[in-house]
Amino acid sequence: MADSKTLGGAGLRGQVAGRTALCTVGKTGAGLTYRGYDIRELAAQADFEEVAHLLLYGELPTQAQLDAYRQRLAALRDLPQPLKEGLERIPASAHPMDVMRSGASLLGTLEPEHSFADQQQVADRLLGAFPAILLYWHHFSQSGTRIDCSSDAPDIASHFLTLLHGKAPSELHARVMNVSLILYAEHEFNASTFTARVCASTLSDLYSCVTGAIGSLRGPLHGGANEAAMALIERFASPEEAVTGLKQMLERKEKVMGFGHAIYRDSDPRNEVIKDYARQLAAEMGDRVLFPVSEAIDRTMKEEKGLFPNADFYHASAYHFLGIPTPLFTPIFVCSRTAGWCAHVFEQRADNRIIRPSADYIGVEQRAFTPIANR
Ligand SMILES: CC(=O)SCCNC(=O)CCNC(=O)[C@H](O)C(C)(C)COP(=O)(O)OP(=O)(O)OC[C@H]1O[C@@H](n2cnc3c(N)ncnc32)[C@H](O)[C@@H]1OP(=O)(O)O
Ligand SMILES: O=C([O-])CC(=O)C(=O)O
Numbered sequence: 001m002a003d004s005k006t007l008g009g010a011g012l013r014g015q016v017a018g019r020t021a022l023c024t025v026g027k028t029g030a031g032l033t034y035r036g037y038d039i040r041e042l043a044a045q046a047d048f049e050e051v052a053h054l055l056l057y058g059e060l061p062t063q064a065q066l067d068a069y070r071q072r073l074a075a076l077r078d079l080p081q082p083l084k085e086g087l088e089r090i091p092a093s094a095h096p097m098d099v100m101r102s103g104a105s106l107l108g109t110l111e112p113e114h115s116f117a118d119q120q121q122v123a124d125r126l127l128g129a130f131p132a133i134l135l136y137w138h139h140f141s142q143s144g145t146r147i148d149c150s151s152d153a154p155d156i157a158s159h160f161l162t163l164l165h166g167k168a169p170s171e172l173h174a175r176v177m178n179v180s181l182i183l184y185a186e187h188e189f190n191a192s193t194f195t196a197r198v199c200a201s202t203l204s205d206l207y208s209c210v211t212g213a214i215g216s217l218r219g220p221l222h223g224g225a226n227e228a229a230m231a232l233i234e235r236f237a238s239p240e241e242a243v244t245g246l247k248q249m250l251e252r253k254e255k256v257m258g259f260g261h262a263i264y265r266d267s268d269p270r271n272e273v274i275k276d277y278a279r280q281l282a283a284e285m286g287d288r289v290l291f292p293v294s295e296a297i298d299r300t301m302k303e304e305k306g307l308f309p310n311a312d313f314y315h316a317s318a319y320h321f322l323g324i325p326t327p328l329f330t331p332i333f334v335c336s337r338t339a340g341w342c343a344h345v346f347e348q349r350a351d352n353r354i355i356r357p358s359a360d361y362i363g364v365e366q367r368a369f370t371p372i373a374n375r
Contacts, residue, residue, distance in 0.1 A: 013262060017189055018197065019351075022055060022343050025188045031269030034186050035059075043273045048181035048336065049073065049155055055186055055343040056123055070155060076128025077159060078150040080110050084136060092141035096134060096331045097218040101211055103133035108207025116349055122206045123342035130335045131156065134328065135163040157181055160335065165323060172284065173322055176277045180318065183270040183311055184333050186340030188263075192216035192223065196341040200348040201355040213341045214334055220257055223312070223333040229258030230316035230326045232297070237289065239296035246300040258313030259301050270311035278314040281321035290317050 024033045032039040035054055042051055046060070053061040053069050061069055079087075086106045090099055107129060113122045132149035139145045153159035153168065157177035161169035169177070187193065196213040200206075217223035236242035249256060261268055282291035294317050301307045319329050 011262070017194070018348075018355075020188060020344065020347060022340070022347065023186045023188045026263045026265070031264070031267070032187070039183065039269055040273065043179050043182050043270075046182060047155055048157055048178050048185070048339075051182050051185050052127060052339040055339045056120065056346070073124055073128045073156065074150075074159075076125050077132055079129060079132050079136060080107075082110055083107055083133070084146070084149075087133065087137040088140050090137055090141065094141075095218075096138070096327050097214060097224070097334070099137045100130065100134060100331045100334045101214040101218070103130075103137070104207055104214060105211045107133070108205065108211070113205040113207060119206055119342070119346055119349070123338070123346075126207075126210060126338050126342070127156065127335070130331075130338060131160040131163055134331045134335075135160070138164070138325075138328065156335065160332070161322065164328075169322075172280065176281065176318060176322060179273060179277060180315060180332065181336040183274060184336035186337070186343065190222065190262075191219075192337065193341055193344050197344050197348045198355045200345040201352055203349075203352070206342060206345055209345045210338060210341055213337070217333060217337065218330065223330045223337075225257040225310070226312040226315045226319070226329040226333070227326050229313050230320060230329065232257060233290060233293050233316055236293045236296075239292045242293045242296040243300050246297055247304065250304050256297070256301060256307075258316065259305075259307040259309055261308075261310045264308075264310070267308045268310040271309045271314060274311065274318055275309070275314040278318040278321065281318055285321050287321065290320065 022035060025031075027033075034042060034051060035058070037054070037060075047066075049070050050060055050066060053059075053066065083103065083106050087099065087103060090102060104126065107125070111122075111125065113119065136147055136149055139147045147163060147166075149163070151159050151162040153162045155174075155178065157180075158169055158174045161173060161177055189197075192213040195216040196209040199209040199212045220228045233242075236245055246256065278294070279291060281287075294314060298309050298313070301309070316326075316329065319332070320326070324332070
């Protein structure tokens, strides 16, 4: 009989909760693979649309398939008018992750998934529409501007940056965004994906699965860590200040967001990729503070706690150098992880049994009910 203290109390760590053909995390010799491809090769040579096709359609596309897929996704960028009106009613004070969650849910009321035969179409629709859901609200709430949601950018990475900045990104910026979307696209049974699979196991619709997953991703122990990491980095004006500040945080037993991982023990393979791009962007910007401070935090965490940066830590400075406001960081994770979430929902549906574990009861023994007048 399993001991519940070592199960629930330890966050189900090490428990196999299902099967997947999508991804391996932390296996010896291969840090992270998507359908058998090493993340480093995908990040170096592929575009996000190729990776989304791999996850959602089972294989990397041919050039003709990729062109057709890009066109299909581009045709799904614009938003229906009632969704725009709904986004206009969300206050500027809202967290952008709440906008993503509400946007996904509202789209599901306007273009419901009538049957599971629609699932590929819905997944593509969410991938196509998420940048505009976020950035239509962002511009309207900041300045009252109603942006054109359908840019002529060639891919989702450039589309996002075009909607945000009102102009096409440079080649380097488009590449960094593409790489970021690839790195965040899929990660086995992480908390948000598991949320999506639990929802899918009830035979619920895809919008509900994705909406629930967004809620899970929002927390600072998961996707929200990239925003929290940025807030931390910005607190320090120099590497020396960062070292002192970090040591004080660790003495106070505070968690340092962007470090550590539930599965990886020594390093997160996504870190070295995004760190390299953060360094390139820092050089391009002539930055002399943010990147050196980030490296000082990184070194101090290694020396003091033996902890390593996860995918989120250097994403913070990379996104900052792309001119992305900090509250929009975690929504970009949504734009990417939607590919992984939807692929997991398809997988769950293809071999489903409702996910319903048991709990070890630790409450009071059974007792007699006392009517309210006698209590
Ligand atoms: C894309 C992603 O979602 S990646 C994860 C993003 N999240 C973060 O960056 C948040 C900061 N990190 C954390 O909170 C954790 O490392 C998690 C949530 C990612 C993993 O949690 P766990 O699996 O429980 O971590 P783990 O078992 O390795 O922790 C071991 C010890 O290191 C400590 N530790 C782990 N991460 C950190 C951290 N970032 N800062 C300080 N201490 C930490 C834990 O408190 C624990 O100490 P204890 O044994 O004294 O309680
Ligand atoms: O796998 C996890 O627990 C968290 C993570 O890195 C991710 O979802 O990308």
